[in-house]
Structures are given as C-alpha cells and as structure tokens.
Amino acid sequence: MLKMNVLIVGNGGREHALAWKIAQSPRAERVFVAPGNAGTAVDAENVDLSATDTAGIVKFAKENNVGLTVVGPEAPLVAGLVDALQAAGLRAFGPSKAAAELEGSKVFCKNLLRNADVPSADYRVFRDAESAQHYLTEREDTPVVVKADGLAAGKGVIVCSNREEALEAVERIAEQKEFGDAGNQLVIEERLVGQEASVLAITDGRTILTLPAAQDHKPAYDGDRGPNTGGMGAYCPTPLVTDKLLASVESDVLVPTVHQMKRNRRPFRGVLYAGLMLTKGGPKVLEYNVRFGDPECQPLLMRLKTDLLEVLDAAVDQRLDEIGELEWDPRPAVCVVMASEGYPGSYEKGHPIRGLEEAAALPDVKVFHAGTSLIDGQVVNVGGRVLGVTAMGESVAKAKLAAYQAVKCIRWQGAWCRKDISDKALGIDS
Template sequence: MKVLVIGGGGREHALVWSLRKSPAVTEVIAAPGNGGIAQIARCIPVDVNNLHALIDIVAVENPALTVIGPEVPLALGIVDELQSRGHRVFGPARAAARLESSKAFAKDFMRRHDIPTAAYALCTSLDEVREQLPRFATPVVVKASGLAAGKGVVICDTHAEALSTAAEIFSGTLLGTADTEIVLEEFLTGEELSFFALCDGTHAIPIAAAQDHKRVGEGDTGPNTGGMGAYSTDSLASPELTRWIIDNVAQKVVDGMAQEGNPFRGILFIGLMMTPRGPMVLEFNTRFGDPETQAILLRLETDILDLFNASIDGTADRLQIKMLPGASACVIAASGGYPGKYQSGLPIEGLTAPTDPSVVVFHSGTALKDGHLLTAGGRVLTITAHADNLRNSLEKAYNQLQKISFENMQYRRDIGHRALRN
C-alpha cells in the first residue's frame, strides 16, 4: 500500500522510517519532506500551511493512508476535508484538534471533565490581565492560547513582567503573529513527563512516556524551543502511573470529546507535571511530539501501521503495543542563534550512515541541493540511539554527533541530566 506523510521535520522522518519497516507498505511519500526523508521516500514540495495544496496532493496521489504530522494542518481541518472526500487519514478532526490549537479551550475542557490541571484565568485584553494577575503568586505562567511552535509559554518572575509579556503576545511582538487570547496559569513545580496515548474515539491505550528538554541552554536555561532532546525509558512511567494517566486523563479526554460530539482519534500527547499534589496536565498536543517521537519510535516493536489502523477503525482496545526494553535518547543539532534568528543553507559535514543499527540520524531541517545536504531550519538533525540503559544510549548518540559538523552548530551536552542524576 502507498502511504503519504504530511510534514517535513524530524518527527516526519521518524514516521517515514517506521512506515518503511512495515511489510504492508510498498511506497511512502512525504510532503514536503526534507533532505533526509528524500533519501528513503519520494518527496513532493508543498507549504504544509496551504490546506488546498495538501488536498490536491492527496487527490493526485490517492494514497491508501495519509498520516498528518504537524499541528497546523490539523488545526486547519485537513482531516475533515480528506474524510469528506473519502480518503483514509490518521489524525483528529479540526474540532478535536482544538485541545492543542486553543489552550483556552483545553483548560476549560479539563475543568468541565475533572482533569487535574493548574489554576488559570483566560484573558482577551490587557485590562483583563491586570484584573486577574493579583490572583496569582509569582512566578506566574503566561501562555499564548493559539499555536506557537512550543515557544508561546513564558514563566514570569513578577506581575510587571507578566503584563509586559501579555502585551507582547497580544501585539505579535513575541511570536511574530498576534494572539487574541492568553492564559494566565499557576506555576507548578516538579518533574515534567510527556505521555503518548493512542485514541480511536472510544478507547485510549498507552504507547510510551518520554521526557524532553525545552530550554535551549544546558541546565535548562535560556528561552524555550521546540525541543533540544528527549529520552524514553520504561522507568519514566511505572505500570501504576501509566494506569492512572489513562484512567484520569486520556480516557477522560476521549469520553469528554465524545460526549461533546467531537470524537478524538489519533495521538494524544499529554504534557504532565509531577507535582507534590499529584500529576497535573500542563498541555495537550493532538499529534506526535517532536523530538519525543524520534526517541519513542526507535523503541516501537509493534508495526506502526497497526497503530494507525486501530485508531481509524475503532479497535485500539484490541491492540497490544510493544516497546523495546532499555532506553532511547535523542539530541538535537541546531543552528546557531536558534530559537532566535539563524542562518540556513550551510553545508553539513560528516553525515555518514551510522554503522550501529541502533543509532539513527533523523533530519529535522535539511535540504538537498546539487547532491549536497544543507541546513534548512532551526533544528537541523536529531541524533537518536537505543541501548540497554539511558547512559549508554546517550553515549551512542553523542559519539555519533561528534562526527557531524556545520557552521555555528549548537547542541545541549546534558540531555537526560535529571534522570542520570537521580
């Protein structure tokens, strides 16, 4: 069967890589793909924010399955449009994707369905921010309600800083585009955890847990990014914690969305904070995360096509997802200046195929030009490895990274530091 993957980042490279291992898949296409994906699949240039262009590609290619990688096409309603035309597609419909595309919707949804989350206030003007801020101790979290590529969350040490941040979000200064609503949120302390669940509109089943590193600098310093690295081990979420997350969060989301007339099918990515008061939801994503997906798919033993089919067909409760034991980890090689301004089009050196099959280099932002690989994004490469434990998987990833270089390359040298310290 032919499968089309929408997107062009490290997550999509990992999805294409996983699909190519399925015996039932005869061809994988990516739109737009990237320099690494082009080496293992046919790529079709397209703007992933152009809904009509994406629909045209599906109409021409007529794949047996379309898999949506990024959040923007989901928020634009690509699943609704493709399903209405009779295409088989993996991902949530637009109304269900609001769990990610609107933090305001997600917070109110959690309140309605008794899902544990931080105290919050929704504001549509600076006057409302001024009115609500006294309710919150400092530090206070200010979030853009809409999509912000992982950069719309700011932890503010003072109310004055929170007000200034809110003004920058409303004006578009902070993110490049203005948002009409922000969320003020109680600051939570504890360990963060990313949890992936597969949903089919009725059931939610666990896939795996991961922990990512959002800050650009070592020691979790500097501005937020889309993610500088991640790791996945069975020990991140015990069987008891996994059961709690499914019962108290994932299944409640599926039940609540069904009750409200918007069945949720696809991947539910749950961002949790393990607080002294118990686990609390920070946010939802309604698709595979990046770079957590790269780490998790390296451990996935079950045919990924089985996950997609179970979600679409409503049979997730019959699926037993198996993961490799041990640990996987990934480290992002990023452009200098990221998450701010950075230069693209730089040649990448030393990018040879790893000799160890447990090490995979996924391309996040690369382009092929005249046979040469060039940088083409803030996050350029995701060096990923699996081993019997976290320390060994990180050693493999960093050893591979040492062979790679491009001008002003930056990466964190402390991925997994919390787990290794503990």
C-alpha cells in the first residue's frame, strides 16, 4: 500500500471534517492543514500558510512530499490554486480556475444552466444599478432574489418579498458595494417557493458519485428568519429527497452540467454541489458550489464509511469508475453550528471556549472546529461560525437530541445557535 502525505487547504469546519476523515485512511502518512484551526491542530498538523497564498502552498507541497492537496474553500479554487499545483507537477483535488467559475460567477452559472437545459429560475443580468432599478420599477411587483455576481462568502444573495426590498438590495450590492467587486454585475431572478436541499457529487469529469442529499439552514434565526449566513447547521440524509428524486437530480441536473462544462472546454473535476429548491414543478437549481458545503460536509463525512482518501485519489486520476458504491452508516447525522454573538454582522473575538472535552466524550459526537484558534494554550473564538457540533442517532430526532446535548456542554461569552436544526425532517421522519 502506497502511503502519502496529504495537504488540506482552508481553516473552516469543512476542512476539519476533511482532515479528520482523511487521517483515518490507512494510506494517510501525515495530514497537513493550511492554515487550519484549533481542532485541526489535534486531528492533523497545522501549517502557517493562508489558503490564498498560492506560491507558499505550492512550495510547501513540493518540500514536504505532498502526494495530494485537497482544496477546501471556494476562493483559492476560483483564484486557480489547483492549476498552480498541477503546473508544478503536483496532484490536487478540486476544479480548475476555468471550471470554478461555476461558483465564482452567478452570471456564468445561470447562462450555463440555460444552455444545458437544467431547470432553474428565470433571470436577468445587469451591469449597473440604474438598469436593474429601471427593470424592477417597470415590472410587476413580485418576489425576487437579487444576487451579487461574484464570491461573497455565502452572503451575496438577498431574498426579497417585494419591489421596495429588491430596490434596496440593488442599492446595497451595486451602489454601496457591500460585497465589493462581487457586485460589479448582478442577477435578478424569480423567487422560487419550496424546501431547499443540497445534493453534492464527486466527479472526475467522466464518472459521477452522487452523495446522499443534505439540508442546510442558511437564515440566521429559528424558523428561517433573519439575514442569510454561511449556514447555521445541516443534517443528512434528508427525507425530502427520495431515492427516485435523487436519481432524477443526477440525470437532469448533474449529468447535463458536467457534459456542458466539457463542451465549454472547462472539464469539471472535484465536488459539484447543487443547491436546489424543491418546487411543485420539480427540483430547480438555485446555484452551484464547486466544493464540499460547509456545514453539509460535516454530517456527510460523519456517515461516510468508505475511505475518503481512496475516493479523492481516484478522482484526480480519473479512476472513479473503479471505486464502486460508497458505503454509508445508515444512521442520520445532524450538525449544529455554534456562532459568535453578532454573527453574521460584526462580532467579538478571543473569548475562551469551555466544555469541548465534555462534549467530545459523548457517544457518536464529533465537534468540528471552524472559527477557533489556540492562544496561550486556550481555545478561543476567532470567527463568526465557531463550531459545528455533529452527532449521529438512530433517527433524525435522536441525532438532533445528541447534537444539542453536546451543544449544552460548550460555553463561551456570547455563544448562540439555532434551536431548530433538522426540524424540517421531523415532520416527515421522527
């Protein structure tokens, strides 16, 4: 068996989950995380390099005999980190810069969906505030979604109930530049009605391995109220997506997207993540991400029994057809995100976190770190989303109970979380 060193790029809950799972592989020699957090320092080895330090990451991978680099977040993918690693003769899991535009540009994504005949919301693209405002004023006053074109850390999407809210969203994105250059173009699309679900797939451009569907919770507060966040919790699998529905998402959404990317000479290899709205007319794509979702990654990897390193290694070599069916723990998993006071707005950092050992001692629980750091031997909060407390149980209800029991163990000044993660499943599955 050929052992290898693995480098994971990023510092969130997704990267902690990747490091934890990859470190379990008998083929993993050393697992590095750049820059990592207080949790990855326990389950792997942290490297003091920013996720966007392309030259530094390439140099480190060469000098430390890294056999595979796994890029976690979207920003380095969109900036071309995978291309830089490959140009240096190194192996990397994740899409190229050209393929990552599927997430890096909402305009590119919407146009590709239209060309691939993948079901999605009707939309219009605008390059300035004036033309967008004119369009909104002239059309019927119906609910819309206003999106900044570029990357905005999951916050550049504003769901509007009426024209007044939409005009305000346009002003925030295109005039006040709340999301910076991400708002140089914007998309206005019809607001779809239904439940949201996330379907992630690992693909090498030829074979697609579709993972069990998960459900994220984007709004900050209980009952899906408040501003959008990077995600306040997730659970997997979701009973909202039946086996039949998952098969149709694969054939009508994922397959045509991969084919269209190939036709566009941007072959897609990596994680293709479809954010879906389950409408009365069937599933429609809200957006694509080009990496594991955070927090969907945490409950997904908690349940995965197949060696993840083998899967990612095969994807890089276009041998996914050799992997076969992935093996999953039949029990559902629920991940509850604990956040800093004030998130998704401004928040205080540096508060010591207590009770982590107590939570970790509970059965079938794993606390994935996101916005944490180790300062003077103490774990402190340094981010908005701080921890992803994840648990498995015989049912969604039992997994939820176990996750919140672990949450109760953990304390820091201003810590908070949603109390209703996975409740949407409980009307269907208890």
